[in-house]
Amino acid sequence: MTDPEKRDRPKRGPYAKGLARRQQIIDEVLAVYDRLGYEGTSLRAIGEAIGVTHPVLKHHFGTREQLFIEVLREHDRRFLETAYDGDDSFVDLIHQSTEHSMRVPGLMSLLNSMVAHALEAGNERSRAHFSERYADLREKIAGLLAEGQEAGVVRTDIPLDQAASLVLAAADGLSTQWLLDGSADIKSGLLLLQRLLAPPDQQVAETDG
Numbered sequence: 369m370t371d372p373e374k375r376d377r378p379k380r381g382p383y384a385k386g387l388a389r390r391q392q393i394i395d396e397v398l399a400v401y402d403r404l405g406y407e408g409t410s411l412r413a414i415g416e417a418i419g420v421t422h423p424v425l426k427h428h429f430g431t432r433e434q435l436f437i438e439v440l441r442e443h444d445r446r447f448l449e450t451a452y453d454g455d456d457s458f459v460d461l462i463h464q465s466t467e468h469s470m471r472v473p474g475l476m477s478l479l480n481s482m483v484a485h486a487l488e489a490g491n492e493r494s495r496a497h498f499s500e501r502y503a504d505l506r507e508k509i510a511g512l513l514a515e516g517q518e519a520g521v522v523r524t525d526i527p528l529d530q531a532a533s534l535v536l537a538a539a540d541g542l543s544t545q546w547l548l549d550g551s552a553d554i555k556s557g558l559l560l561l562q563r564l565l566a567p568p569d570q571q572v573a574e575t576d577g
Contacts, residue, residue: 390428393420397439402474406481411435436482437497443468443475444501457521458512458532459562462539463555469543476543483540506532513565523567531565 393414400417401409411425411432429435447468456464469476486494509532516522522531538561545552563571 394439394442398472398474401478433494436478440479458509458535459558461512462558466543466554477547480544505536509535522565
């Protein structure tokens with residue numbers, strides 16, 4: 369019979385080592401991706417670069433697609449835990465998220481490549497991940513816009529769900545332009561959008577100023 373105390377103890381040994389190894393792989397993948405690009409970063413190439421066998425990668429992640437999803441998920445988690453202040457505006461949220469991605473070599477490129485990959489037939493796992501991710505972001509941004517309406521800094525004659533989608537579309541488009549041309553100013557574009565979403569009397573005041 370199994371000892372209940374033993375059954376409830378935290379798992380150690382090989383299990384803990386496996387989790388640590390999995391985390392190490394996630395942490396090192398972006399450096400490989402940044403060097404080899406989307407097409408060149410196969411599971412085998414990743415394994416060779418970081419010293420992990422192909423069977424180990426298959427065991428932890430199954431496919432390259434799932435590994436990339438886990439990398440993006442981990443960076444989303446880190447951003448929300450360490451960088452994002454829940455009292456920030458929608459521009460702050462998008463700009464901080466973008467800055468976080470820009471500071472990590474390969475992260476923004478991987479995100480854009482994976483979104484494009486999710487649109488292709490047969491990539492249901494990526495499509496499901498990004499559909500959920502965008503839905504969560506739209507909900508969060510709509511909530512921040514609602515708070516802005518209450519504070520009198522966001523116009524009240526617009527549907528919040530559509531405005532949130534517009535903010536995301538602007539952020540994605542500006543990020544793509546930055547990837548193509550590093551001089552593209554993401555924050556200035558977002559601040560312009562913020563002014564356009566402000567109440568009309570504030571837009572006039574800012575223009576006159």
